[in-house]
Amino acid sequence: MRFGIFLLAARYPGQGDAAALTRTVEAAVAAEKAGFDDVWLAEHHFMSYGVIPSAPLMAGHILASTRRIHVGTAVSVLSNQHPVALAEQAAMLSLLSGGRFRLGVGRGGPWRDLEVFGTGLRRYEEGFAESLDLLLAWLKSERLGWRGDHFSFREVPVVPHPVVPPPVSVACTSPATETIAAERGLPMLLGMHVGDAEKAAAVERHGFPDLPHISTHLAQVADTREQAVRTLLAEMPRWLGPGLDGYVPVDDRPRPSRDPVAYTRHLCDLHPVGSPDDCAASLAATAERTGIRHLILLAEAAGSHRATIRNIARLGKEVLPKVRAVLQ
Template sequence: MALGKDAAASMRIGVFLVAAGFPGMAPGDVLRGTTEAIEAAERAGFDDAWIAEHHFMSYGVCPSAVTLAAVALGRTSRITVGTAVSVLSAQHPVALAEQAAILHHVSDGRFRLGVGRGGPWLELEVFGTGTARFERGFPESLDLLCTALNGGPVAAEGEFFRFREVSMVPQARMTPVVACTSDGTVRLAAERGLPMLLGMHVGDDEKTETIAAYESYATGLAAIVGAAHIGAALGYVADTTEQAVREMRESLPRWLGPGLAGYVPVDGRPPPRRDIAEYVDLLCRIHPVGSAEHCVEKIMTTAARTGLRHLILMVEGAGDRARTLENIARLGAEVLPAVRALRPGAA
């Protein structure tokens, strides 16, 4: 497919680390491998690295994306590190803002905070925030977070938070990214002018529809229409597309089967169900999984169809530490230069 140069204008490409707990991998080794992958991503020329947060499950073994981001920032010097995402329903928004401000200052601005509503999972029970915070407390939490990240001062007289005015120490001016998987959250982000993080479970059509909805909600409001949204995708390169797809079909079910089963609802509702083989085929079909040339074409197609100029690639799909590092290196050497060569003014 022939695509114009404008499709990749000012494009950023990052890595997305779930800290995936494949069978037989000790969580400590996974976490060490995650920081090693971020160091490798910096060497390979990626713009940023984003860390997922999950609790009490093997799908992702990092329960504090902010903590692991701090480690990664201390081991790197150029790359931006973000959370994708910190679960806002399970923690106090002002406390999270304080942690983000620390990382912002000590990294010279290389930290970005991504937040999400999360789900009705066990952490709501364990941490005591409850299902009500999940079901209707996200707007209140997000507004407090944004006020705190805008330097404060911050006070609360809402349903879930009530406290006197306090000054933020240290102050930081940061714009959080919001994971959007529902129309209500898209509207919240649009009304506040916050960029969205769009998950790798949806393809170009769904991402395009979500961005269009965002822009419709932002019309006439004091919002940033065309904010710098981020799209997540599976990213895996091999000598041929057939080889890459075959390897993903072999490895991903070993992780996704037990991993997705770890999503245990807190309130007795049925757990989520997904046909794993069908899901893997979907991921391989809609994302850059294949030869270097195929990966470049997929990235450029997504940029052209959705208007996204920031993609983050989930690079851990092989479930092997050495293969993950090889995947990062090959994406950096064989895919990123080709994408960036299509940008106006690129060397």
């Protein structure tokens, strides 16, 4: 089993961007101290839901601030950047950290960053597979040229060249993307918006159950389930609601709004929220039902830095040992 902490770097009400970024670094350091195996960083643009516009850049800072823990991106968005540029960053981080960097990539969404960065809807809708292939080829080559529908360049040397490429996983929210990952033998990174049954079905569709797939969860520890749910319902919608409003389609296509209170309740029903025994039982059940042995936990939902650090410490001390004992 591997256990990680998933960090959005959401901006809480009344908090500035500097404070959000600083507490994210401190949470990563706390995760290493609490015995977690890795930390995963979300990437967003132009919204308070997450104030990390470059997950590799933040990963580099955290890798320099830690000694043992691995750091991954969940995810770096391929649709709004050049895959060679991302591959160069991943190679450099892997080399500098002694192999502690992990690269999670995703298609992203039809948001306005496609307009700002000039990649456009066509790259988003049609170019993900080619972008992924180019990134993978770069990480495995010493020299590379390319001719495709979206990218074309003459052969150039790959510098820096990682002898062992960093592990790559793919965020999957549809069977089509699951197929792209499966065809390339890559593990899936599955989000917290779906439960165990949907994740088990995705693993079955993928066809390679023994790959190191990753499952994302909301996690909140309290003395009782009632206390944990009450805390999340009071605090999570305060930052979640304004954050979700930041998802603006690039072409102004209609997008239904999501009720942050209802969504918080939904997440509480799906994930390890409750006493240490409740959380341990939920995580063990996920591993048994899905076959996934790498679980990453969003631990910063309670709306304050102190609550996040306390939650990470309790998860590490009171929950993870119970899960590992059950699944040995």
